[in-house]
Amino acid sequence: MSSLAGATRRLGRSWLRPSTWQLRTRLVLVAMALLVAICGIVGLVSYASMDLFLNRQLDEQLKSSSQRAADFGRPPSGSDSGRPDPLEARGQGAGTLNARILGGTVSSAGILADDGTRQSLSDADNQVLVGLEPSAGPVSRKLSTGNYRLVAVQTPIGDVIITGLPLTEKEGTLGSLVWTTVFVSLGGLILIGLAGTVVIRHTMKPLEELSNVATKVSQLPLDAGEVGLAVRVPAKAAQAGTEVGNVGFALNKMLDNVSNALEARQKSETKVRQFVADASHELRTPLTAIRGYTELMKMTETFSEQGEQSLKRVESQSKRMTALVEDLLLLARLDEGRPLNITNVDVTQLVVETLSDEKVMAPDHHWKLQLPDEPVTVRADSARLHQVLVNLLANARKHTPAGTTVVAGVGHSADGSVVITVTDDGPGISPEFQDRIFARFARADASRSVNQDTASTTGAVREGSSGLGLSIVEAIMQAHGGSVEVTSRPGRTEFALRLPAPAVVI
16 A cells, blocks of 8 residues: 555656746746747848838938039039039938048038038048948948938949938837837737736636646555545536546546545454454463473472473463563554553653663673763653663664664753663674564564574564564654654664653753
């Protein structure tokens, strides 16, 4: 069932990558990018078209003005002198430029100002005019007074008449076009963006509902315990016939299947737990009788040496069986959620007493304490917490060689919770076994043979043991709302018990 829970969580995460909000944002951004590109293309085409139209219009005006200047600038019939200034031709508007070039030099040049006066050109402007080719047609040049459209005409008498019109009006028109396009485009983009957001939000709402359902399912603890998988996609988002509706319908079908599987698992686990509890309870009576009769036979009967050895084996195995039954019964009660006897427990004193007991049993180990200056008191079941410490210290005693240093410590984590640690410098736990070390009946090797003289070097369970010790530790810590963690490498193995904050200090 853990694989089923994992698959369901992965489904939830897949619906969350990307979230509907992110998807909606991406769609809006894509639409806006396309609109910006379209507006840019329209603006460029409009600008190029307007520029071409205004150039043609200006060239027509320039052609007429150039013709008037050339006709007016001819000298009187039969005379080669007294050539009139073409700027004085009739019909020339303000801003018109006229110049006469003789022998490669400017003989006269000027611009008709707004008040009808003549404005002279600079030497740099004259150099620009001299460089014009009569056969080149209208060209645009930058002069000291601004940008001009210029044309040079060769007259029959050998001089060159240059006429120019300012580009100020054209540039103003193009600038207005640019700003108009920008503002209209921005306004259109804003309106379309708002409208697109509303439309996309409405369109994506069913996907958001699917995402919310998948998120809720991914957060449910599906791996253990009773699970009520009542979350479903709303009917309006799970109607087959549309793409989103088909997905919602399929998701609801899958959730129905998962819910049925979880219910079947829960029923099976309940039956197993009840069987284990009943069997453990029933086995206590015959085991007690076996131990009683064994002790009675030792006191009243005479056995051979081999018989005494056999009787000792019967007694030891009955004790081992009794311990196993008690462990199974405890796990069954913890699984059922039996209430704990919660009181104020002095953790520091409990650690000292438990470590002292283990020190007597294993004087060949080095036992140390790391305790705070002040007592640490928590709300817990003293007997169960003592059992947790006994199991961890016993593991360190049994599964590490003589001379190993075992340290029991008490402290606080950053969030204020109480942390109890049991650390040893033994050989460590194999990495492949650490992932399943708290599983019931977990063993570091597959052998179930009993060898009381050989200890496993994994630090987890000893050969011949039940493999329930660390499972009991985890179950008791979970019943307290806490946790147990293990980190191990050669030379250092640490079990950390965490009891939730706030700790009640007395």
